[in-house]
Amino acid sequence: MPEQIIFKREEDMPYLPITFGSMAWNKTGTWRYLRPKFENKISPCIEGCPAGQDIEGAMVLIGKGKILQAWDLFKEENPFPAVCGRVCFHPCESSCNRGEFDEAVSINALERFMADMASRHGRKPLGKREKRKEKAAIVGSGPAGLTCAYHLARLGYGVTVFEALPVLGGMLRVGIPEYRLPKKVLEEEIDQILELGVKAEVNVRLGKDFLMNDLKEYQAIFLAMGNHQSKSLGIPGEDTQGIMSGLEFLKNVNLGKAVALGKRVAVIGGGNTAIDAARSVLRLGSKPFILYRRTREEMPAFLGEILEAEEEGIEISYLVSPVRVIAENGKVSRLECLKNRLGPADEDGRRRPVEIKGSNFFLEVDQVIAAIGEEADLSPLPKKLGLKENAVLTDERGATRQKGVFAGGDIIQQPRTVVHAIGSGKRAAIFIDCFLKKKKWEGLFEAIRIGEQGTLSMKRYLQAENERASLSSKTVRLKDLNLDYFDYKKRKKMPKTQVAKRVGSFEEVNQGYAEETAVAEAKRCFNCGVCNLCDNCYIYCPDVAILKQGEDGPNVIDYDHCKGCGICVEECPRDAMVMEEERR
Amino acid sequence: MIEIRIHGRGGQGAVIASEVLASAFFQEGKFVQAFPAFGVERRGAPVTAFTRVDDQPIRIRNFIYEPDHIIVLDPTLIESTQVDSGLKENGWIIINTDRPPKNFPHFSRFRVATVDANRIAVEYKLGSPTAPIVNTAILGAFSRITGMVSMDSVIEAMKEFVPSNKAGNAAAIKEAYERAKA
C-alpha cells in the first residue's frame, strides 16, 4: 500500500500540479453510508416467456456472434426453438421494454435464426445427465408431451410416448400449415428428442387402443392429448355435404390427403385455425373468405397472421353469423347469415355480438369450413383425476389428483398456445422428477422461477442449490433504465416470400434473418437488469473503485475506496446495480 | 513615398488589387505596404484599399488621406463618394469605364485615364458578366498610364495572389495596358 507523500518545503514540490504517489493509502471506503452492488434482475422478456427461455442471455451471445451457444441456452429449456421461432405468438416481445422505447427486439425472428443456424451446423442438444431405472408414459405427442419427454429423457428416465395419430407432433404436425411450419423443420426437432432414447408408439389412442390401467409399468404418467375435437356450428343443415371442420381440413391437408374444395369457400371463425384454413384454401387454388361474428378488435388470431392473410387478399367479413346452411342436390349451395352489432363485454372482456333482427342475407358457397373452436375429448379419463369444464384439473405443479399422473398442454386450464404447452411439459418433467426422487418441492418455485409472473428455469433446476446465483424478485421496467444511453433504432424486418408466389404454394412465408441482420438486431437488446460489462460504472466512478477482471468480468467493487456516491448505480443503463444501506 | 488609393465595390477585388500592385513594386526593389480600409465587407458595398511604395522601409501605419494617385474600379462610385478627396494636384485618376477621359471634366485639377476593364474582364471570363472581377485588368492600365511599374511585374505579382485562370488575368492585364486612354 503506497504511503502518503508529504512535501516539507516549496523546493521539494514539482513545478506543476501533478500527483506522484497514489491516493490508495486513503481508505475512503470508510466514508460510505450507502454501498453500491452489482445485482442482476429479471428481464421482462424472460419473465414473459411461458417456456422460460433465457432470452436476454441469448441476445448477448448472438450479439457477440456466438449463435450456437445462444441456441444451447434456449435448448436447455425448450426442445422446439425452430418451431417456436416460427409459430410462437411471442409474449416475450410484448413484455420487451424496448417496445415502449421504439420497437421490441425481434426475439421471435432471432429464435428462428439461431435454430436454423444450429440445423445448418448439425448442432445437437446435450444428452442424458444420468441413467435412471424409472419409466414414464406420455400420452400425446404434441408440444407439451414431447417437451416433457425431452426433459425426462435428459434427466435419465425411460420415456414412452403414445400417439393416436399416425404421426408425431400433435397440433404442430396436423394443425399448422406447411407455409408457417415446414414439416422438415418440425421433424428435425422431434428426431432430436427421439435420439435421446424416447420411444414412441403411433396409432394408439387412449380409450380405444389402451386404457390408463394399461400403463401400470410406468411410475409416472403425463397426459397431453390436446384439443382435437372441433366445436359444431349448431345451425340447421350443418350435416350437409360440403361442410367440414377447420381442424379436419388442416389435418387432411397436412397429412397429404386429397381435399376436394369448390370454388367459393366460406371459413367461419376468427381464431388461428380459421386463418390457417383460409390461407390453406387459397394455396389450394380456391377462393376463401372469412366470416367472423365480432370485429377485428376481438379476433383471437395472432395479428401477424391476420395481416398476412389480408396481404394475400383474403376477404374477412366482420359482424356476420351464419344461421342456416341451404343445400341443393344434397350439397351446400348457400349460407344464410345475419348481421351483428357489438353488445356489452362478456366475462373475458371482449364485446359480445348481438344479432340484428331481419338483417338476413345469403352467400353463394361451394364449401363451408367451420373453425369456431376446439375442445378436448376427456371421455377416456377417469373422473378421479379431477375434471372440470372439459379440462383436467391440476395443481401448480401440473399434478392431477391421482398420484403420479400429471397433465399439460391444451387439456388443462391454461392459454391454448404452443409455448404454454411447452411450458407445461417442462413443468411436469421437473415435478415428475421430484416425485420419482421423492424430493421435497416446497420452496422450489421461489428458487427456480424467473420473475414473479414467470415460469420455471430448467437450468436453475439442474443447478445444485449452492451454485444457483441469487435471484432478484424485481422485474426491470422501462422506467428503471437509464435511457440516455440508448439510441432509437427500428427493429430489423424479416424478408418474406412475395405475395404472388404465396398463392398456390405452401412455401414458407417468412424467410429468416441473414447473420449480419440477426447480430445487429440482437444488439438492440437493452439487457434489462443484467450486467453486460458496458463499463459505465468503471468509466464514471470518480474513485476508480470499480475493478475490471479481464475481458469477461465480472466487474467488482473496491469497497476499500468506494465512497458510496452512487454514480455507478445512477449511470448503469440497465438497472444491474443497486444501492443499499451500509451496515456498520 | 507614393501613396495610391483604390476605390471599388465588394467583389470587384479592390483589396487584392492593392496587394498585387504592392507586390509588383516590391519585385522592382521597392518597399511596399498594402491594406484595406477595414469596413464590414459585403458584396456591392463601397470598399477602399491602399498601396504605399517607397525606397525605404515604410513605418507609417495610417490610412492614406492625401493620395498621389487614385484607381476607381466602379464609375458609379464617382457619384456617391468623393473619390478625389485629398488627391494631390496632377495626380492620376484611373477609371474603369467605357467613356473617354474627356467625359470627366470635373476632375480637371487632375489627370484622368480610362479603360473598359469590365468588357476586358468579361472577355477573359474573370468573374461573371453581371459581376466582372476587374482588379487585374485595371492594374495593366495603371502600369501603362503612370509608367511607375512594368506590366511584367504586374503580371508576375498577379500570379501570386490570383488563385485561378492566371492566363486569362495575364491577357486581361495586357489588353488593358494596350487599351488604356489618357
Add this chain to the structure above:
Amino acid sequence: MKKIMVGNHAVSWGVMLSRAEVISAYPITPQTTIVEELSVLCADGRLKAKFIPVESEHSAMACCVGAAAAGVRTFTATSGQGLALMHEMLHWASGARLPIVMATVNRALGSPWNIWGEQTDSLSQRDTGWLQLYCESNQEVLDTVIQAFKIAEEISLPVMLNLDAFFLSHTAEPVEIPEQSLVDDFLPPYQPEFRLDPKNPHSFGCMTPPEYYMEFRYKIQQSMLQGKAVAQQVDDAFGRVFGRKYGLIEPYRCEGADLILITSGAIASTARVVVDNLREKGRKVGMVKVRLFRPFPKDELLEILRQVEKVAVVDRNVSFGVGGIFAHEMRAALCNEKVRPAIFSYIAGLGGRDVTPPVLNDVIYQTYKRQEPEAQSVWVGMRS
C-alpha cells in the same frame, strides 16, 4: 525568401515553421485569416498538425490545454470577444504550466459592436499568468511566434503574442521567411518533463488544498520573473541565427532626449516617423516601444527613462476608473524610485480610430506644455 503577406498569414507561417502539432481555434474577425491559412497549411500537408475545429473559444483553449498536457506543441488564435470567452481557460493553461502559444489580434470589445483595433482585450488578461508580447510589424509577428514557443517551453508558461487588428492583421508587406532548417535548429521538438501518458499515469491539476496551493502560485510568479531573462536570451539567440532582434523594449532615438514617448504595437511604428520628423526639427524626442508587457520590463524601462523628466504614454486601451493601462503599469513600476520621470498618460485610437502623426504630435506638444501630468489620462484624437 521574402514574401508579401498580411500580418495574419505571418502568424500562420510562424506556426508552420515552428511545427505546431495541434491547433484548435474558432474563427472571429479579424483573426479569421490566421485560422483559414493554418487549415490550408494543414490540409495540403505543409504543416503536419491536427487541426481541431471547435464550437467556441473556450473549447479551443480547452483543446489546447488537453493537447499540451499530452506533450505536444500547441497553438491557437483569437480576438476580442473570443479572448474574453476564453478567459477561464487562460488561467487553467498557466496554472497547469502548459507552454501554449496564442496569437491575439487585438480587437475592441462590445458593446457597442466593434471589430477594429484596441488592446483592451489582451490587457484584460494580464493577470492570467500568460506572458504577453506586442508586435509592430508583420516580420516581428512571424519571428515572435517562433520565439514565443521557445520562451514558453523554456519556462513552462503560455505566451500570448499580440498584433493590431487590421493595421497589422490585414496589412500586406514584405516578410522574410526564415529557413525551415534554421528554425528547426533554433526550436527543437517539444519534450516536456511530464505528459499525459496512460502508461505512466499521473493526475494533473487535481484538487489542491490550501496547504499546497500557494506554493504552486509562487512557482508561477518565479517562472514569470525568470521569463524576462529567458525572453531576452531567446531574442538574442534569434538575432544571432536570423539577424533580427527586437528586445524586451526597444528605445528609438532616445539619446539625449528630454521627452520620451512610450507606446506599443502598430502605433510604435507610426511614432518612429513622428520622432524622426521632430528630431529633424531639433526636438529632443525619443520613443520606447514596449514589446514585452508581461512580465513587465521595469528595470529595462527604468534604465532608459531615468534620464528624462517627462514620459508620455500612449495607450490604445483603457481600464475604466484608472485610464491607460501601460501608463498605469509604468507608474506602479516606478513609484519606489527616488529619481523618476513624470508619467503623462494619453488614450488614443480606441475601437480602431486611426492614430495619425498629428495625433502623436499633439501628445508630444501637450506633454511639453504641461508642467505636471493631469490627474487622469488625457483622451486625444476625440471628435471636436
